[in-house]
Amino acid sequence: MADLSVILDFCRLIISLLLIVLFACLEKRKSVRPDLLYGRPSVPIPVRFLDGYKDRKMYCAASCSLGYLAMDLLTLTGRVDAIPAVKAFVLLFGMFFVAAVYAPLLLSITTRHTLIGSIVGLCYTLGSFGVHMMEAIENDFGYSPAFILFYFLPAFVCDVLLFLLFIKRLYTNIKTKQFTTKFTDVVSTHQVRYVEFLFKNYKIDYGTSFGRLHWLIYKCRPDFKYPINIVFASTIATTIVYLVFLWFIYLPSYFQELIRRYIDIVQSSNHTFRAVELQFSSLFLDDNPLFLIFKYDWYVASVIGLLVASFHIYMLLLRYRKNILKLYKGENSQLINEFRKSSPIEVVAWSLKFKGYLIAYTLWGYLICTVVVWLILSIIIGGCYVLNEIDLLADAIETVAQYLILPVITWVLFLLQKLLTRFFFLQPKINPDDQYRPLNIDNRRCFEFLGYYWIFNNLIVGFISSILRIIKSFSISLFMIGCLERPLLLRGFEQYDRGFFSYVSMLYLDVAHNHPILRVFISHIWGPKIEEKQTGTINP
Template identity: 25%
Template sequence: MNETGEEGDYDFFENVTCESPIEMEPFLRYSLAPSLLIIIILSFLETRTRRCWLDEKLPRCSGCIGVLTPMDSLNVFSNRWTLGFAFGVIADKLIFLFEKDYFPEGFPSWAKVFWVMLLAIEVGVSSYPFFVCLSTRYTMTGAVLGFLYTAAWLAVTIVDSLHCPEEDFLGEYNKIILLWPSLVCYVFLLGQFVRLFVKAIRARYGLDSLDEETSLLEASQAQYVHRLLRKPPLEQPQKSWFRKKLYEWDPYFQFPSRIISTTVLIIVSLYIFVLGEFILVQSLMKMIRKLFDIIKVKFYDGSEEMTSFFYIIEEFLDITKGAWFFSMAFSSVTCIGYVFNLLACYRKQIKLLRAGKKYLLVPESITISPSLSVISLGIFTAWQVAYILWGYLIMHLLETVLGMVLMYVLILPMKRGEWMELLNKWGLVILPIIIVMIIKKVQIFVAGRVFLQPKISPKDKEKPLALDNRLVPGSETLPAVYFLE
């Protein structure tokens, strides 16, 4: 209710008086100081294997200040899920880069790209301790620093999510629902740092060992080689419908940490992006509906023209909302399917490389630069996340437009009983396409049943590419099969 006491129900420009004591954007910048401190401490503890000009001038500091590696490039099959959850905690920070309200006021448009690059560097530096504390050789120091840094980020994220709760379409605590995957990743990392600390304590007292043997041949790879050397079975085992149609598990293949990390980061980022879009669109639809009700109350005079006008607008809003949310669900499922297709293609290509069939992946005439290969390996995860998020958004918009076109062209006329008008308008376009598709299917069926020889073995999926000579002379009696060719 406003000051005049009129139309208080339609005040969609609400004043928010509650202010959160912690804002994530300033805290992201404040976290750079402890992040750099952790990086410096662990760098001074590390030693360099290669010598440089500084070692000759300062012999006492020879080999000091080593380079921190966030991921072990050799031992790619250890701590796969730990690194995956470490990537999961930075998903909400990556989504922050997609927002458009973080530019300073009065910032020139031509310099916005440099501001985005600066923010990306800030996100990278603030996320670096999660990885180096896991991979450092000084387990106790890394576990303590990593636990404190992760606990600080977890506490700030929870306070920001619980403070000033607003009743939204997802309930009172919509931020918790939006960020729970990142919170789970934080909790998992805390548990991992506790485990590393306990392991370091046990190793100090001689109850455990911190040295893990790094082997160039993993156990799963050795089992894969043993299976290749064994004699293949005479009869293949029966496969279930799930293994035939959807996915066949390979016990002798393991995805490396880079692929696991990419998968976790894609799924968490997609969840936050889709749910954030859902909240934004719901709020926008609610605001538009309230604005429409205000206009309807003020300008509706009961005439037939105004009734028809407001009915068309209301129908358009309902169709837009339905098409938007239906396409959102379909696009999300499509993107999740792409992630699993990415895993399947990676496994297939690695098996081809193991079999020495490199020419099936890259033609021999193409020469790939080693430097370009290293750069592509480094930006693989970032490209996949950007591809998924932008692909989802573009696909969502196109499917929404297509859904609205189908509603106005096909569904609404059918709902209103305009069958004959719809058939007269689109029958000349749709029916020939349907007839051609049916005839093509009939051609394939007849060619397989009439012109090809029987299967060599009952277990074969397809017939051999060999004509049945006894039936070829009689093929002239089937002109209907070829009249569209």
């Protein structure tokens, strides 16, 4: 079966390369020897990352299938029995394989030859659906039916959705008898609306109760659309995290199955340490309550990690829109001020890394968050169980309570400082309508005296505060590892956070090419000329 899989993958690669050549021959060169071979072939564009806003549903469905192939690549690299150098070459070849195999599907969405693109897309989608169905039916590793269903369900849904969208495009082509399109749109509809809303006050109509709930989750704006750049990378990241989550949920059952096989092998043997190995292996079965605690802690940690990763992607979408709209208005926020000295070379180079960084950071954030949360839960719950078994839980709780007396006392003294500051150390309000008292010390003798005494009290508070600061920093960093839109480093060191740097560089490039005012202005000046120039040509 493995040889058949290799042959099928090789055939997929050859067919994909031939289709890429076909789409390249459909395009015409503009600058490099346009007189040679009638200007063909040219470089086809799989995805319009720079200024693409159309067909986002199709790209979203295609990127979901691409995420499955990328996940297969990661698992294949881990199963290769070779030295790390060979694994590195296998990984690099796998990256080329993933990009090449799904390039024709993306080209069939992007090409202006919509009839050919629809036919190729339909065939490719049917092939992708067949591959996913074959993998689900084969089930080489003996997974449960529920696991197979949840694992391949997004792929089947996206394949069906993409198939219907290609059918719709093909029907439109046949009905209108227009088999090609002209890329003459200099400006998108939402960019025109953005300029229109600058000249009038725009108010959102909340509508029904469902509309209000939808508004709380995500505030729709007619003058904004997410580009394909964001939608494509976010969908791949979400797909891979979902698949890894299912693997993590299945991991304890897989581990227990290996232990049972090992126990069967040990029971059939007669070596010296047979009894010891059987006793040690039995610790990892459901008969052991401590293992059950670790197992269910793992399930809870996996769910928490999935929620955190989903929240990161959700916040990325919100922060991207907030940042890009502020930049459209010319607001020089701190986000941009830190990178004003960056050269255009650095901006373009780092913006190319954004999509890959988003996927990698989101995946690493999920992995690290899941493992750390599992360790914390296992130490707390498992430790309480062990202490309860040896009748030391009450003593441990009493000891912890005794150690918490000092932080409680210092916290009470801190509240006393705030109360004295509010009612004794600050001068009264100048006007009764003022929100706060003026920042001017009253009763200076008492302030100076208590300030000297509280040096030593605040020394103890400082020790406790420093510990809390470490805990807070660790917790925030742990749950924000997968975020690219926020730097993890301190202010002044953001340029060393390469993930954040790639995000800001992408914003730079997006604003430089897709500013609505720029696009609308160019459409009024050059739109008719561009349309006239492209009439009757092949290349957009």
